[in-house]
Amino acid sequence: MKSLLPSPQERVLLDGLLSGVCFLNTERLITYWNDAAEFFLGYRAEDVVGKPCCDWISGTDLNLVSFCSCQGSLESCIPASPISGTVPIVTNLRHRDGYWIPLELSSFPLLGRRGKVVGAALVFGSVRESRDLENRLSEMSQIAYCDALTNIPNRRYLEEKLQEALRLWEEERRSFVGVMCDIDFFKNVNDSYGHDVGDEVLKEVARVLSHKLRASDVVGRWGGEEFLILLKNISAEDLVRRLDRLREAIGATVIQSGMVEVRVTMSFGATEPRKGETPASLLSRMDDCLYRSKREGRNRVTFEPA
Structure with missing residues (x-):
């Protein structure tokens, strides 16, 4: 597994974000998972780090739903331009407890030396704060x-x-x-x-x-x-x-x-x-x-x- 981790300073900044952040290496393995990602989906970093993101599609490993619908190369889930990210899309992701959450998802290339793409960062968060809260609490209200x-x-x-x-x-x-x-x-x-x-x-x-x-x-x-x-x-x-x-x-x-x-x-x-x-x-x-x-x-x- 090719390692791809944020620096200690970057980790402090990423863990303080309100958006979930997930890093993938060129083998499409998850190498980093921040605190907000755990908040949104309920999975801790140790549950997902080292696991292929494509396992989430079929549910053969973690019984999750993938961030994307592709099972191809890394290039299929990162933008063509190394300067900006993809246009955010709204998709449903399944929480560890089984319910679905509508989240806005973007992906960005992670660049190494000489601008070579060495991975991808997936960023997900509220569609709008109010809608996100309403949807999460709608699920919560069902179980009192x-x-x-x-x-x-x-x-x-x-x-x-x-x-x-x-x-x-x-x-x-x-x-x-x-x-x-x-x-x-x-x-x-x-x-x-x-x-x-x-x-x-x-x-x-x-x-x-x-x-x-x-x-x-x-x-x-x-x-x-x-x-x-x-x-x-x-x-x-x-x-x-x-x-x-x-x-x-x-x-x-x-x-x-x-x-x-x-x-x-x-x-x-x-x-x-x-x-x-x-x-x-x-x-x-x-x-x-x-x-x-x-x-x-x-x-x-x-x-x-x-």
Whole structure:
């Protein structure tokens, strides 16, 4: 197998993208699979790296559907020009859990010395953010994983993702941070403006949370005005900076409901898993951090390292 991998710096950039990225070498073997690709299709890098992309057509290996309909040479899935990529196409790709997702797919040549094509990069992502979210959540809702009001994952889905994240941390040391966040003084919104306005606030906060996080992150409604976020592979410094930006974005959002304009703020409590951690113990420490933010004035982030 001819290896084709991004440099360490390129890997940092690619893993931070919202689009899925897959590298193929000249033998049409997958050599790289980024975090967003795992998010969109559910397969981890170790599930697909080293496997022929054409196996995905017949389902003889991974029981997946190929990015393309060809089984020929590499040139059939890369553009003729080394300068620009193919015109994006919309295609359905099957998630590891069996459901179909409409995604926009482009391919680009990977060039070696003297401009020789040494592989291809396949880039896939949302057709449009709203359509992508609607389609993924449509599938989730069929198995009771969608919050009916906010159209983001619900508590049941989050509980399963938290258990999975803890298992991967224990078995493979895949780092993550759990974050519990809560709308400040939400009861006052309901009391002052009514529950219809309160519902609009919840929906808008859910929208901001969903759009401001990375594709590899998980966010959902835990219950009431509480939301849970799981962030993978993030440093303490980047975590606090990212949550502060999220907090500021929520504070700057004006929620319009009829003639009423409402602004809210949000408090955050974040922590990392420890040895022997259980979902209950991790959630308890998230709550402790959240209420520390509340006690210290609200509209703030409290992070407790492991």
